[in-house]
Amino acid sequence: MPIDVEAVRSHYPVLDRELDGNRLVYLDSAASSLTPEPVLAAMDRYYRWSRSNVHRGVYPLAEEATDLYEGARGDLARFLDADPRGVVFTKNATEACNLVAYGYVRAHLGPDDVVLSTVMEHHANLVPFTQAAHAVGAEIRHIPLTEDGQLDLEVAQQLLADGRVTFAAVVHVSNVLGTINDVARLTEMIRDANDAAVVHVDGAQAAPHLPVSVRDLGVDSYAITGHKLLAPTGIGALVARPELLDRMQPFLTGGDMIRDVTLEGATWNDVPHRFEAGTPMIAEAAGLSAAIAELQTLGMDAIRAHERAFTAELLDALATVPGVRIHGPKDVEIRGSAVSFVLDGIPPHDVGAMLGSRGVCVRVGHHCTKPLMRCLEVAATTRASAYIYNDVDDLEPLVEGIEAAAAFFAR
Amino acid sequence: MSMDDLYQEIILDHYRKPHNRAPSLDGEAVHVHHSNPLCGDEMDLRIRVADGHLDAVVFDGEGCSISQASASAMTDATTGRELKDALDLAEDFRLMMHGEGPSRPDDLGDGIAFTGVAQFPVRVKCALLGWMALKDAIETHERGANAHTVTHEE
Ligand SMILES: Cc1ncc(COP(=O)(O)O)c(C=O)c1O
Numbered sequence: 001m002p003i004d005v006e007a008v009r010s011h012y013p014v015l016d017r018e019l020d021g022n023r024l025v026y027l028d029s030a031a032s033s034l035t036p037e038p039v040l041a042a043m044d045r046y047y048r049w050s051r052s053n054v055h056r057g058v059y060p061l062a063e064e065a066t067d068l069y070e071g072a073r074g075d076l077a078r079f080l081d082a083d084p085r086g087v088v089f090t091k092n093a094t095e096a097c098n099l100v101a102y103g104y105v106r107a108h109l110g111p112d113d114v115v116l117s118t119v120m121e122h123h124a125n126l127v128p129f130t131q132a133a134h135a136v137g138a139e140i141r142h143i144p145l146t147e148d149g150q151l152d153l154e155v156a157q158q159l160l161a162d163g164r165v166t167f168a169a170v171v172h173v174s175n176v177l178g179t180i181n182d183v184a185r186l187t188e189m190i191r192d193a194n195d196a197a198v199v200h201v202d203g204a205q206a207a208p209h210l211p212v213s214v215r216d217l218g219v220d221s222y223a224i225t226g227h228k229l230l231a232p233t234g235i236g237a238l239v240a241r242p243e244l245l246d247r248m249q250p251f252l253t254g255g256d257m258i259r260d261v262t263l264e265g266a267t268w269n270d271v272p273h274r275f276e277a278g279t280p281m282i283a284e285a286a287g288l289s290a291a292i293a294e295l296q297t298l299g300m301d302a303i304r305a306h307e308r309a310f311t312a313e314l315l316d317a318l319a320t321v322p323g324v325r326i327h328g329p330k331d332v333e334i335r336g337s338a339v340s341f342v343l344d345g346i347p348p349h350d351v352g353a354m355l356g357s358r359g360v361c362v363r364v365g366h367h368c369t370k371p372l373m374r375c376l377e378v379a380a381t382t383r384a385s386a387y388i389y390n391d392v393d394d395l396e397p398l399v400e401g402i403e404a405a406a407a408f409f410a411r
Numbered sequence: 412m413s414m415d416d417l418y419q420e421i422i423l424d425h426y427r428k429p430h431n432r433a434p435s436l437d438g439e440a441v442h443v444h445h446s447n448p449l450c451g452d453e454m455d456l457r458i459r460v461a462d463g464h465l466d467a468v469v470f471d472g473e474g475c476s477i478s479q480a481s482a483s484a485m486t487d488a489t490t491g492r493e494l495k496d497a498l499d500l501a502e503d504f505r506l507m508m509h510g511e512g513p514s515r516p517d518d519l520g521d522g523i524a525f526t527g528v529a530q531f532p533v534r535v536k537c538a539l540l541g542w543m544a545l546k547d548a549i550e551t552h553e554r555g556a557n558a559h560t561v562t563h564e565e
Contacts, residue, residue, distance in 0.1 A: 020413070349450050349475035349537070357414045365450055379451030379473055408414070409476060411427045 003298055003306040005391040011036035011294070012389055022359030025394045030175050030205060030338040030385030031363050032227045035287075039230055042290035043283040054282055055256065065282055072285035073272070076237055079292045080203075080222065081213035085242040088275040089235060089285065093204040094124040096223035096238035097169070099275060100200050101128035103248030105167055111137035116159060116168035116190065118143040118151055119375050122175055123368040125202035125223070129169045141165070145375060149177040149328040156186065160193035168199045172206035172222075176367045176381065177328030178311075178335040180210070187218045198244065204228055208387070209307055209336050211300035220244045226284065230291035235284035238275075245271035252277040303388055307337040310386050314339055317395045321402050327376050338385040340367075343402060346409045348380040354405035355382075360397050417531055418476070421524035425480035430487050433457075433469040441552045444560045445544040447536050452478040456544040460552060465492055470541055477525075477534050482541025484521040494549050501546045508535045536563060 009015050012034045017024045026034060050064035057063065077084035090096045105115065115133045117126060119142050133140045143156045151170075159165070168190050173180050187199045199219045206212055207222075208229035214222045221240035227233040250257060250268055254277040259267040268274045295303065312332045318324045323344035329335040343351050352364035363383045366373045373379060384398060436457040445454045452474030459467040468490050470482040485504075489497045500518055507513045510529045528538045543563070551559045 347473075347475040349477075349534075353417065353534075354414060366448070370448070373451070379453065408418070409423075409426070 001299070001302060003302050003388055005306075005389065008298070009389050011038065013037070015389060019359040020357070022397070025360045025397045027384040027386060027390065027394060027398060028361045028363050029208075029228070029387035029390075030383065032233070033208065033230050033387055034389065035232065036230055036291075036294055038294055039232065039287045039290045042286040043232060046283045046286045053279055068286045068289070069280060069282050072289045075289045075292045076224075076239065079296065080207060080224070080239050081215045082222070082239045083242055085272060086221075086240040086245060088238045088240065088245065088272040089280055090238060091234055091281070092227070092236040093202060093223040093225035094128075094236075096221075096225075096236050097125050097200070097202060098128045099238050099251050100169075100221055100223075100240075100248075101132040102251045103275070104198065104244065105129060105132035105138075106135055107249040108247070109133070109136045109138045109167060112164065113138040113166040114162075114164040115140045116143070116156075116165045116170075117141070118170055118181075119145060120149075120151070120174045120177060120179065120369065120372050121169070121171050122202060122204070123370070124204070125169050125171055125200075126371070129167075138167075139164075142371075143170075148330070149174075149179050150334065151179075151181055151186070153182075153186065153189070156189060160189060163194045165190060165194055166197050168197060169202070170199070171202040171204075172212075173203075173209065173336045173338075174328070174369075174372075175205045175338055176340045176369050176372055176383065178338045178340070179329055180206070180334055180336055183219060184217050191218075203239075205336060205338065208295075210304050214239050226288050226291065230294055231288040232284045235281045235288050242271055245275065248275070250274055250277075254278050256280075298388060306388060307386055308332045310390055310392065311335065311337045311339065313392055313395060314384065314386070314398075317399050318402075321399060321406070323406060324402065327378070327381060337387070338383055340381040340383045342378055342381055343406060345411065346405055348382045350409050351382045351402065351405045354408060355398070355401040358397060358401045358404070360394075360401045362398075416527045417534065419524040419527065421484075421521050422477065422480045425483040425521060426476040429470075429479060429483040431467075431469045431490070432471060432483065434471045436467055436469050438467075440557065441548045442558050443544050443548045443551060445540055445547065445563065446561075447474070447478070447540055447563045450475060450478075450537060452537055452540050454478065454482060454540050454544050456482070456541065456548055458545070458548045458552065460494070463493055465489055465494065465497055465549075468545065470544070474540070475534075475537050477528060478537040478540045481522070481525055481528075481538040482544075484519075484524070485541045485545060488518065488520040488522050489545060494552070498546060498549055501542045504542050505539060508539055 052061040052065045054066045054069045073087045141159045200221045201219045203222045204225045207224045225236040257277040327340045348364040438459045439457045440460040454472035468486040
């Protein structure tokens with residue numbers, strides 16, 4: 001069923017806000033999505049009704065809290081078609097990537113190994129692995145871009161040829177270019193070159209917008225962050241094969257992640273709990289479950305179709321504005337809804353300020369992708385990114401704002 | 412947020428027609444490079460010193476209108492000043508960006524047009540970039556060096 005945007009919007013009180021008399025147009029969901037009422041209600045209910053700590057409690061409230069938390073693990077596993085024993089809750093995608101870098105790369109790679117990465121990574125999926133590679137003396141190689149902002153798989157093939165790539169960290173959907181990478185195919189190529197290679201994917205921009213089956217992608221681990229998919233801030237996850245988690249070293253130690261403790265040492269709890277030290281984010285887990293329910297009610301196929309249609313209109317609308325240059329694929333079949341552009345001769349910061357003064361929320365800057373900015377030979381871009389509550393009525397304020405910036409800052 | 416509070420006409424004039432913008436300087440004493448990675452502002456600032464005075468101040472770079480216009484106004488306000496006096500003026504501008512009334516409004520020249528930027532915390536860094544580069548250039552000179560690079564982190 002197509003998405004009824006008016007009905008969706010009614011769940012987001014902030015969309016009723018006016019800024020200086022302008023309707024709020026939120027086009028920054030790639031940075032963080034808005035939060036719908038049912039998610040707020042789920043968190044509120046936990047605090048008002050089931051407030052207690054998880055695990056080990058033998059009274060009803062503690063059981064309810066545990067059910068909310070462990071229920072979220074199951075909901076997320078089903079949402080991403082993965083094994084719940086492989087779902088580790090973290091505070092965000094960044095922490096999930098660090099977990100793999102510390103727990104796996106630093107523990108298992110050495111000077112003979114090569115880490116494969118790409119030039120379009122968010123710093124979250126790059127820095128933990130460059131640091132880990134340096135620490136163990138491993139080499140790091142980067143897949144470059146094609147003209148239209150896709151990963152150059154021909155070059156990737158050459159980078160894999162010597163069979164030394166034993167770990168890869170790749171983004172599923174670029175937060176700047178919008179490119180949807182063919183992760184399944186790349187994973188196959190990596191395993192063909194070395195069947196012991198571990199493939200980690202940053203799904204922060206994919207899970208909110210596309211139907212994702214971690215099983216079908218064939219990857220070993222997949223990082224997500226809740227606040228980009230309608231859930232609250234403070235919860236993310238590493239969704240991994242349990243066998244990978246079994247081979248990983250604990251990252252943070254303390255309560256909940258242990259089996260037995262003596263004064264001298266400790267033995268570790270089973271996965272995934274081994275990687276969840278201390279009291280977890282319980283209200284946020286309840287919020288995540290509600291967010292997933294909201295997305296599943298709409299249907300991920302319908303969400304993808306809605307965004308594809310919107311993005312096609314957005315690309316067409318931007319093409320009518322003189323001086324706008326889009327970075328990333330123009331073909332909506334291979335791109336998501338984050339659209340980066342530069343306006344000839346006008347600094348992105350000023351474009352963003354003009355849009356902001358008209359109630360249009362976009363992001364400007366390097367988007368935590370400095371290496372990519374260097375490849376594109378720009379210091380910064382302006383990025384409009386859509387979600388389920390955006391519709392074609394958001395295009396006119398965006399285009400008019402860009403045109404106003406062009407006129408205002410013309411030299 | 413109103414565009415006019417932030418972008419005074421004087422600011423736009425400096426942005427459109429920057430003063431003392433040049434990629435090199437004859438007799439250059441110090442060259443500093445400052446960047447603001449968060450917004451992608453980049454600035455090269457060069458000074459020439461004669462008799463303990465700023466004989467010439469030129470900048471070059473890329474960035475938002477606020478950073479470029481502020482650097483332009485800074486060069487006008489500081490060229491010809493004694494080094495110590497220029498440092499003092501830079502401090503006055505910095506305090507103004509943090510909401511304090513400037514004690515030398517006349518000496519700031521067109522720099523005074525940036526008062527409103529203090530209300531836009533994310534843009535304060537942009538307005539300060541040229542001034543901080545000048546301060547660094549003078550201090551670098553006083554150390555007896557002739558080049559320095561600084562990255563302003565969040
Ligand atoms: C592609 C990508 N990866 C990782 C992240 C990091 O997400 P978080 O800041 O929630 O850890 C982001 C979000 O900014 C992103 O866009």
